């Protein structure tokens with residue numbers, strides 16, 4: 396009862412925020428006494444083919460992904476389509492998920508979470524829960540050592556997945572943080588977003604790429 | 619009225635595909651300017667999360683594929699109809715791969731809207747959106763509710779709204795008429 400398959404659904408593949416987080420979930424699983432997990436990246440073609448087969452053989456599967464335009468990336472939906480033959484099969488794995496997003500509030504990911512819970516039910520899998528983490532893009536910018544608390548929480552849910560068969564819901568709510576912005580934050584950010592100078596991260600990238608002067612381009616404006 | 623249908627049916631010989639084209643024909647008969655884009659015939663490379671469309675070639679995907687057509691349609695139509703069969707409780711991956719590549723239509727810059735974080739618009743006009751679903755044998759009302767919820771949030775993130783949702787289980791003429799009156 397201890398084989399874990401980690402499926403990384405980020406189109407960025409190995410160098411993604413999803414993978415950073417899944418790695419810690421896997422570490423917690425091992426701390427809890429589970430075997431070293433198998434890791435597959437859906438962005439890699441050979442892994443994608445292998446993933447369908449590996450899904451059927453695993454005891455537990457965790458599928459991680461970024462939120463893309465308010466649902467799963469097309470890449471992940473393509474993989475989900477290939478799971479159709481598993482619907483209702485005996486001996487399907489326990490299935491858990493990880494969704495992380497760019498915006499700072501957890502609420503953006505809730506409809507997808509609802510979809511994923513239903514997906515587990517549809518397949519006839521036991522549902523292990525969904526890790527929701529907003530503000531995930533910060534992981535690209537911050538050094539890993541600045542995220543010790545998050546890594547620790549992810550290890551905790553990884554461990555609880557092995558020990559109790561599901562993610563610990565208290566730790567899940569700690570990981571999810573703010574459901575929505577507080578009225579004070581709304582006021583502060585409404586003011587800040589009126590001044591493009593404050594858009595530090597994007598302006599930095601635009602300048603580095605020599606594209607700063609084209610930032611307001613609207614290439615499809617004319618018919 | 620300019621109406622563009624994004625047809626996310628991968629199978630050209632399905633009943634749903636015929637239905638989508640029938641809806642288009644009905645709307646054209648009533649005098650609308652209707653274009654159907656069969657997504658299966660487009661070169662859609664898929665988003666790889668590189669941020670090139672926001673930080674390298676602002677407003678355009680660096681891969682230069684056919685999603686230029688679908689992006690253009692969003693800012694030049696009155697109504698865009700997202701049509702797709704339901705597979706495993708959601709619209710087809712074909713439709714979603716195209717939708718991921720609509721983010722060049724907005725800015726990376728943030729904006730607070732209805733107390734939530736969203737994007738600043740890059741264009742003045744974004745077409746209304748409609749959802750036309752081909753139910754599968756396993757589709758239930760919960761699947762449709764979840765699918766509608768996700769697409770209505772996508773529409774909102776793209777500075778517009780989902781103004782119509784229907785399952786393809788009634789006469790195409792009826793649906794065509796309703797679609798043409800939402801915009």
Ligand SMILES: Cc1cc2nc3c(=O)[nH]c(=O)nc-3n(C[C@H](O)[C@H](O)[C@H](O)COP(=O)(O)O)c2cc1C
Nearest residue numbers: 405411412413461462463464465496497498531532
């Ligand atoms: C095409 C695209 C669409 C996105 N849509 C959303 C969105 O709707 N809401 C959100 O909060 N973040 C959105 N993001 C941000 C990603 O979820 C975020 O950057 C994430 O941390 C990327 O994870 P990864 O490195 O594992 O791919 C989007 C990113 C891309 C590239």
